[in-house]
Amino acid sequence: MITRVEIEQWFQNLQDKICKGLEQADGKGKFQEDKWEHHAGGGGRSRVIRNGEVLEKGGVNFSAVSGKMPELLLKTLKVEADTKEELRFHATGVSIVLHPKSPMTPIIHMNVRYFEMTNGTWWFGGGIDLTPHYVSKDLARDFHRRMKAVCDAHHPSYYSEFKPWADEYFYIRHRQETRGIGGIFFDRLSNNDDFDKAARWAFVQDVGNAFVPTYTYQIEQTRNLSYGEEQVHWQRLRRGRYAEFNLVWDRGTKFGLQTNGRTESILMSLPPQANWVYNYQTEEKSPEANTLDLLKKGINWIEE
Amino acid sequence: MITRVEIEQWFQNLQDKICKGLEQADGKGKFQEDKWEHHAGGGGRSRVIRNGEVLEKGGVNFSAVSGKMPELLLKTLKVEADTKEELRFHATGVSIVLHPKSPMTPIIHMNVRYFEMTNGTWWFGGGIDLTPHYVSKDLARDFHRRMKAVCDAHHPSYYSEFKPWADEYFYIRHRQETRGIGGIFFDRLSNNDDFDKAARWAFVQDVGNAFVPTYTYQIEQTRNLSYGEEQVHWQRLRRGRYAEFNLVWDRGTKFGLQTNGRTESILMSLPPQANWVYNYQTEEKSPEANTLDLLKKGINWIEE
Numbered sequence: 001m002i003t004r005v006e007i008e009q010w011f012q013n014l015q016d017k018i019c020k021g022l023e024q025a026d027g028k029g030k031f032q033e034d035k036w037e038h039h040a041g042g043g044g045r046s047r048v049i050r051n052g053e054v055l056e057k058g059g060v061n062f063s064a065v066s067g068k069m070p071e072l073l074l075k076t077l078k079v080e081a082d083t084k085e086e087l088r089f090h091a092t093g094v095s096i097v098l099h100p101k102s103p104m105t106p107i108i109h110m111n112v113r114y115f116e117m118t119n120g121t122w123w124f125g126g127g128i129d130l131t132p133h134y135v136s137k138d139l140a141r142d143f144h145r146r147m148k149a150v151c152d153a154h155h156p157s158y159y160s161e162f163k164p165w166a167d168e169y170f171y172i173r174h175r176q177e178t179r180g181i182g183g184i185f186f187d188r189l190s191n192n193d194d195f196d197k198a199a200r201w202a203f204v205q206d207v208g209n210a211f212v213p214t215y216t217y218q219i220e221q222t223r224n225l226s227y228g229e230e231q232v233h234w235q236r237l238r239r240g241r242y243a244e245f246n247l248v249w250d251r252g253t254k255f256g257l258q259t260n261g262r263t264e265s266i267l268m269s270l271p272p273q274a275n276w277v278y279n280y281q282t283e284e285k286s287p288e289a290n291t292l293d294l295l296k297k298g299i300n301w302i303e304e
Numbered sequence: 305m306i307t308r309v310e311i312e313q314w315f316q317n318l319q320d321k322i323c324k325g326l327e328q329a330d331g332k333g334k335f336q337e338d339k340w341e342h343h344a345g346g347g348g349r350s351r352v353i354r355n356g357e358v359l360e361k362g363g364v365n366f367s368a369v370s371g372k373m374p375e376l377l378l379k380t381l382k383v384e385a386d387t388k389e390e391l392r393f394h395a396t397g398v399s400i401v402l403h404p405k406s407p408m409t410p411i412i413h414m415n416v417r418y419f420e421m422t423n424g425t426w427w428f429g430g431g432i433d434l435t436p437h438y439v440s441k442d443l444a445r446d447f448h449r450r451m452k453a454v455c456d457a458h459h460p461s462y463y464s465e466f467k468p469w470a471d472e473y474f475y476i477r478h479r480q481e482t483r484g485i486g487g488i489f490f491d492r493l494s495n496n497d498d499f500d501k502a503a504r505w506a507f508v509q510d511v512g513n514a515f516v517p518t519y520t521y522q523i524e525q526t527r528n529l530s531y532g533e534e535q536v537h538w539q540r541l542r543r544g545r546y547a548e549f550n551l552v553w554d555r556g557t558k559f560g561l562q563t564n565g566r567t568e569s570i571l572m573s574l575p576p577q578a579n580w581v582y583n584y585q586t587e588e589k590s591p592e593a594n595t596l597d598l599l600k601k602g603i604n605w606i607e608e
Binding site: 034048050057059173174175236240243244247248254257260263264266267268270271272273274275276277278279 | 338352354361363477478479540544547548551552558561564567568570571572574575576577578579580581582583
């Protein structure tokens, strides 16, 4: 049986591997580490990068937090009142958001996490999604093919389940647009007739391992593309939308802020700079308008 | 008895007066108007200003919206299930957020609003609060004296009630700092033994009328102060906090976004540009550190 400590150690290791891989892809930037403790128990290692060659601002966080179940979570999970008192939780995971300097390179996000309660309940969750400032169908196809390959290696229904889940989750409702081209999202993966814990864990590990090659490919294909003021302006507007999603809709961010998580680690996902222009309109048939047209749920990127 | 239509007309008029007053104070910028309709009923007039001499980005919105009571609001108000069905509401008000170009000039926000339901319930709400990028005690004192004067003209307990209410409301919980130096905030002001509708309305009108002279004074005292790159950088970080407050904690913003309000009008409060730096630390005894020290609840600005 896979233990929590084993999972925590693997996640710590994953953080190391990803930071190394990203430093290699970047070529200049180095991650700086901050260790921190959570008021309830446990803590984490935040690793942040600034002003790299490719990565302007980003973070790769590991955390392993434990404590009494927060009221908010008990309510969400609809836990019975009589078992509440002694319930404790352990949560561990790796969270990544990277904002590249070039508007031609997409923003990327990954999260893999494990959660257990002292009553024996456990599950895995996570996902990867890509947010290009300018959507390239070729790069979107490559990204989704890789996500599908990871899924297909574990269950034929995974991609067809987790891809639409990402479309739903990474949706900026008040803008009626998706945050980017989606990816995969999954939550509460526990054991059932089809999967035991080892099977779920193997999948989550593969998601984690797919991150560096997936993003390195995006970097390599875009790092030498030229751009000007206009593209930078559009990037900043899109970063504004990214900030809106994270602050208004992202459940992880909201939960963290409402339960007194470590603010700097939670908000490392915010862009270095974001702009807002009242009622901004793109020019018809411009690359910006084309991108907006593609920020929709339900696109089959692999066949596009 | 004061009618809803009367209130709506006065608010529309207030919008006109405030836009004129601000254009005069700015000297260069002009407001552009967008009329819009709400999907549920009613609509509004958004007035936005861009790249003025003083005002970099801002809006003065009037709206008068009506419709079936949203589920979210029924829940908040704990309205009984059997009366829900036929309940409709009318809400009208003026909302302002102004982001000045100079980091030496404070951001300001005002809201005055009236709400009524078809079951006869009604109330007023609103407030004004000031968010200096650099706190000046003299300017904070002037601001709070004016707020207190408006309050004192209507009831001796108003300021001592509405000032702490602003401290509580405009609080960025996850940062453990107030958004700025506060001001006044009030909500659900209905009739009771001390106040009839006319008395409440007279107060709200005075709050609205205080806006232009209050902010014009702030502008006049700061518009010629010099500043450099460093101050602009700090301004952008503080604008980031402003965005965080509005998107994470502001009830009006959240309610608007969750009930499909007009996004561009709701988010006109966002700054033209905001920056985020991981774990930013101010230098000891710097003006930035002094400002952070003053972003606390419970400061008596009038006697500071």
